[in-house]
Amino acid sequence: MSVIVRLPSQLRVLVGGEAEVAVEAHDVRSAIQAVEELHPGLAARVLDDEGKIRRFVNVFVADEDVRFLQGLDTVVMAGQTVSLVPAVAGGC
Amino acid sequence: MSFAIGLQCRECKATYPSEALFVCEICFGPLEVQYDLAAAKGVVTHESIAAGPNSIWRYHDLLPDTGVGPVDLGAGWTPLRRADRLAAVLGVRELYLKDDTVNPTGSFKDRVVSVALSSARRLGFTTAACASTGNLATSVAAHAAAIGWPSVTIIPADLESSKIAMAAIFGGTVIAVEGTYDDVNRLCAELVSEHPDWAFANINLRAYYAEGSKTLAFEIAEQLGWRTPAQVIVPLASGSQLTKIAKGFRELDELGLTTGAAPILFGAQAAGCSPIAQAFAAGDDTVTPVRPNTIARSLAIGNPADGPYVLDELRARGGDCGSVSDEEILECIGLLARTEGVFAETAGGVTIASLRQLVNRGSIDRDQPIVAIISGHGLKTLDAVVDTATVTHTITPSLAAAQSVLSPHLVMETSS
Numbered sequence: 374m375s376v377i378v379r380l381p382s383q384l385r386v387l388v389g390g391e392a393e394v395a396v397e398a399h400d401v402r403s404a405i406q407a408v409e410e411l412h413p414g415l416a417a418r419v420l421d422d423e424g425k426i427r428r429f430v431n432v433f434v435a436d437e438d439v440r441f442l443q444g445l446d447t448v449v450m451a452g453q454t455v456s457l458v459p460a461v462a463g464g465c
Numbered sequence: 466m467s468f469a470i471g472l473q474c475r476e477c478k479a480t481y482p483s484e485a486l487f488v489c490e491i492c493f494g495p496l497e498v499q500y501d502l503a504a505a506k507g508v509v510t511h512e513s514i515a516a517g518p519n520s521i522w523r524y525h526d527l528l529p530d531t532g533v534g535p536v537d538l539g540a541g542w543t544p545l546r547r548a549d550r551l552a553a554v555l556g557v558r559e560l561y562l563k564d565d566t567v568n569p570t571g572s573f574k575d576r577v578v579s580v581a582l583s584s585a586r587r588l589g590f591t592t593a594a595c596a597s598t599g600n601l602a603t604s605v606a607a608h609a610a611a612i613g614w615p616s617v618t619i620i621p622a623d624l625e626s627s628k629i630a631m632a633a634i635f636g637g638t639v640i641a642v643e644g645t646y647d648d649v650n651r652l653c654a655e656l657v658s659e660h661p662d663w664a665f666a667n668i669n670l671r672a673y674y675a676e677g678s679k680t681l682a683f684e685i686a687e688q689l690g691w692r693t694p695a696q697v698i699v700p701l702a703s704g705s706q707l708t709k710i711a712k713g714f715r716e717l718d719e720l721g722l723t724t725g726a727a728p729i730l731f732g733a734q735a736a737g738c739s740p741i742a743q744a745f746a747a748g749d750d751t752v753t754p755v756r757p758n759t760i761a762r763s764l765a766i767g768n769p770a771d772g773p774y775v776l777d778e779l780r781a782r783g784g785d786c787g788s789v790s791d792e793e794i795l796e797c798i799g800l801l802a803r804t805e806g807v808f809a810e811t812a813g814g815v816t817i818a819s820l821r822q823l824v825n826r827g828s829i830d831r832d833q834p835i836v837a838i839i840s841g842h843g844l845k846t847l848d849a850v851v852d853t854a855t856v857t858h859t860i861t862p863s864l865a866a867a868q869s870v871l872s873p874h875l876v877m878e879t880s881s
Binding site: 379380381382383385392418427428429430431433436438440441456458459460 | 753773
């Protein structure tokens with residue numbers, strides 16, 4: 374299934390400056406892996422040494438924080454967007 | 466002159482020049498402004514500070530470089546009020562209120578916005594923006610208006626009506642998002658990649674913005690005669706204010722400007738949005754996000770960016786974190802107003818109610834000095850109190866009617 378992975382400005386250099394990459398994937402983990410295969414280096418920026426989402430990276434599927442869903446196992450439907458967003462932002 | 470020398474990642478310690486960066490390019494950790502404190506020592510003195518203006522800019526040496534000068538509506542140098550009547554009710558010996566209700570737009574946000582937009586102007590930005598629970602939007606819009614910049618402020622759609630009006634009156638674009646503040650924040654974190662020419666005060670300017678909160682520590686120390694208070698209680702939203710107050714006291718100590726130990730820091734949250742209090746109580750190192758549901762809208766951040774650092778600071782010297790109900794918040798807004806003549810917004814009710822809770826719990830030492838941060842004015846959250854704060858009697862305009870309700874033994878309630 375084709376899904377869209379949306380990248381923050383800090384990661385776009387890894388994918389030739391694009392803001393979005395379309396890949397075949399069924400969940401968050403496979404979406405990140407698919408981008409990694411096209412553009413090596415992305416996974417290491419988003420995932421820590423244990424393969425978990427880094428502390429300072431937020432991941433959203435269809436605008437919903439995957440920490441409220443199933444994390445890397447969160448299902449991504451065809452046409453949905455997986456957004457990678459720096460966690461450090463906002464607030465008082 | 467500013468002694469700022471660049472930015473450093475709080476996590477991996479990578480260093481960067483003083484540019485428009487906010488997260489580490491390597492690990493996504495937060496960037497912080499670094500200063501050459503060794504060079505500042507002996508140059509920044511009690512006298513040099515006292516010779517400065519009665520605003521946060523008296524500490525310009527310890528704030529980011531402003532280039533042509535600050536964007537300044539006069540934020541800071543707010544009163545540190547001795548609060549003996551409230552102290553008596555709470556059963557504590559020496560209590561002070563850092564009264565940030567009197568800032569130009571009515572909240573402590575003027576400190577951080579003045580610093581953020583000063584840096585933004587130096588860096589060549591020409592549009593101000595932010596994600597906000599209300600107070601920040603007002604301050605950004607006001608400071609932008611004062612220098613003729615357009616502003617784009619983005620807020621949750623269901624904010625208090627007074628906060629929406631305050632944000633809108635300055636003529637900028639106000640975008641209401643049908644969602645929580647965390648939704649607004651996520652949207653803005655994505656927008657910043659699409660509008661790199663916009664200075665989002667609390668996102669791409671965050672490293673600079675956050676420095677403004679240090680001035681709370683600087684002022685408290687100076688107003689106490691360059692003595693550190695034993696204990697400080699701070700309302701928590703993203704947690705940035707508390708971590709920067711800690712940084713401010715550390716910098717003063719490093720410069721040899723203060724006497725006394727580093728203060729024990731305490732946090733204050735509403736029970737309806739208490740992710741940091743919950744993590745603290747559970748002994749966790751990370752903060753699990755929550756969905757906020759509290760009248761303390763300015764603190765309703767369910768996914769606090771600086772949460773893990775707040776936990777570190779709270780634990781560093783034996784602090785604690787309060788978590789109080791909406792009823793307690795309203796009760797303590799009234800208590801503060803009746804005892805000290807200070808009208809605080811809901812966040813101030815959170816701080817005073819948490820102070821009471823932590824004194825009763827024994828976490829706060831009632832015999833040691835305490836400073837409570839009162840971060841915003843009550844006029845900002847009138848909606849929260851209009852049902853309870855209302856007329857005592859309604860009468861016809863006759864002497865008899867007046868005398869019938871004003872009995873001779875009438876006395877005002879003055880305490881709890």
